[in-house]
Amino acid sequence: MDMSEAEREAYIAKIAQAAEETFWGYLGCQVESLTPKQAIISLEATTHHMNLIGMVHGGVLSSLLDNAMGVLIASLLPGAKTVTTNLNVHYVAPMYAGKLIVTADLLHQSRKMLTVYGSITDSEGQLGSIGTGTFRIISGD
Template identity: 35%
Template sequence: MSRSRTFEWQDPRVSADAVGQQSGLDFLRSVLSGRLPGPPIAATLGFTLEQVEFGSAVFALEPGEEHYNPIGSVHGGVYATLLDSAAGCAVQSVLPAGMGYTSLDLNLKFLRPITVDTGKVRAVGSVLNQGRRTALAQAELFDSDDRLLAHATSSCMLFPVPAAQ
């Protein structure tokens, strides 16, 4: 039986142009409040930024069949996307205006399978260490009973963002 899903997103250049114009925390709060559009990948996969504070970010997803791999569980790439988003945005939340970041690596451990029966999952990212050029963050993926489903660490490169013209 065929299934379909429709989604919409806003122009990603709007948010991209705002990066570095304010602190990372203020930028993420603008995304959370809807003053800036979220990233298209969030609309594509159906996840949301639920919470952001200095040094931490939380994303949530209600898993559906559209997230499945051929063996009937959520694809590892979905886990990785949630964990990369949580770890990276935790790093972004500590950056001053004029600074940006990019992920250098993502090391991931899958601990439990996720299916539609799992219910809502949360990726909780936190900064472990911040230097002048790099930052180290971790992210943990939990189910609604706070069982750990996956764990990741990520190194991020920090760099100055050119001022808007």
């Protein structure tokens, strides 16, 4: 779906508002940018995102990847319902409190499946995690 810049901004605001009451909002995710091939979200990692040894919890990192990938797919397929069928996460380096930036890029799309690549860096550009996700379209609008 091709959108004008104004339509894209309105769609981003609509997604962000709808997600605020979900797990997305609980984590504290923010949409930074959204294009037809890429989504960038961020999270200000604080104490409640940490594990017992002071690093961002792996579950938070995998959730961030899944959320960024899901936002990208939602922008590509407005009105469609999709589910994650596979999520592979590689924890490359520890991540700590501060701004985390998650980028999701579309790798492949077929009639019923999409494959997305994601990465998480800190505010200084240090890579912390990478992942791939496969998503199935379960219904369309």
